[in-house]
Amino acid sequence: MGDPSRVGEARRYAADLAQRLDFDAIQRGRLAVAVNELGNNLLRHARGGRLLLAARAMDGGVAIELLSIDDGPGMGDLQACMRDGFSTGGSAGQGLGAVQRLADDFDIHTRAGEGTLILARFFRDRDAGGGPVRHRNGFEVGAICVPAPGEQVSGDGWDVAVVESRVDLVMADGLGHGPDAAEAAMAALAAFDSERGALPGNYVERSHAALRGTRGAAVGALRLDAAAGRIRFAGAGNIIGRVISGVADRTLLTQSGTAGLQMRSVQEQELEWPPHAQVILHSDGVQSRWQLADPGVLQRDPALVAAYVFWKFSRGRDDATVVVVRRTDN
Structure with missing residues (x-):
């Protein structure tokens, strides 16, 4: 600026x-x-x-x-x-x-x-004293979604649904960038909206059908179960997940393929969700093998964590989206 x-x-x-x-x-x-x-x-x-x-x-x-x-x-x-x-x-x-x-x-x-x-x-919403109205649900979600240089719309998209002690999160990265990529991403999110409650593997399969007729997209889906302390993950294409804390760092990788074009039978991963670990999902506009030079940033607001990952590790030539989820004491 x-x-x-x-x-x-x-x-x-x-x-x-x-x-x-x-x-x-x-x-x-x-x-x-x-x-x-x-x-x-x-x-x-x-x-x-x-x-x-x-x-x-x-x-x-x-x-x-x-x-x-x-x-x-x-x-x-x-x-x-x-x-x-x-x-x-x-x-x-x-x-x-x-x-x-x-x-x-x-x-x-x-x-x-x-x-x-x-x-x-x-x-927007204020209480009688003029303070912000909040309805805490046991989770904090932060995100950043930035279009490729020169574009007015992002070809990436994401959505989240919170049900009791569970978070379902999806991300889609339409092939290329610009309006056609955005159309593919929106089709993937529409499939998520119509299939609320579907397991990650089932959602990815249904998004494959929903994206036919578009240019296709990489998709990734997570179910984060705080009560069970478990994560389920499935996807196709270059959507990457990380489960990261000050003492642990696990990577979640999608299988090869493109929803709407060509995709193998979907395989789900399942792993532990440690109590203090944050889950970070990002598109391939962010480098795949990044490391935090300052782990203290994980203590900041999740939106600031997402912005930090974008700031330090964006490739700078594509749409870039980062979503961060962590549990709260509520």
Whole structure:
């Protein structure tokens, strides 16, 4: 984000999105200030900065997430940078502290010399006291889905369903990128929507039939059972899963093939889901053999974890999607 006019463009887009989703005037105003502060922060300090904005269903309601990603100098003293009045760029130094106060959820990851990730989340529905309405279900889900450079739509898609102590998660990566790839991904998600409750292997087989007539897609499906502490996984094509914590790291690989075109008989994998392990599913827009240089990032909000994986390991030439699921104490 090297052009000051892009901050205004982002602010107008955010205002339009929030209005279409029936956010009230107070929340729209808070979101606009956050976009302005983070956008200007990128202009002043960032190298290769991005400001990403997305709406998603979350905690039984709707939220708008704002993500700032930059390869700038990072923050050597985060606490000092968060204090009002602190500035390294000649500004009033109100930016990060103001965004933290305005957002319903705020998280940040930074390392000196590496760059900074910032998440600000705004919920639509408010309680009588003006606070965000949440309906916790025992899981946290974070995601990032970014189209290939030069494209307006992503050829990737994902969806999640939470039922009691279980999460069903699917991801589809339409072949290539652009509108035709997006059409294939949407067909795969429509199959998931019509087959809620199907086991991963059954879903992948049904998506194979649903995608005939499209260009086809790589698909992956997970069932995460917190009560049993088990994971079931199936897929075709380059969708990759990781089960990762500070002490464990297991990879889930799909079999070869393309749903809608050619696919062998589906085989499910099953493995343990350790209590503190997070499950990360991503498309092949992200490198397949990545390692976290800073495992401490796993303690951050799942949306920030997903953004970190994209930030550090995106191939930079294709659609890229990362979804992170972890259990909470509820």
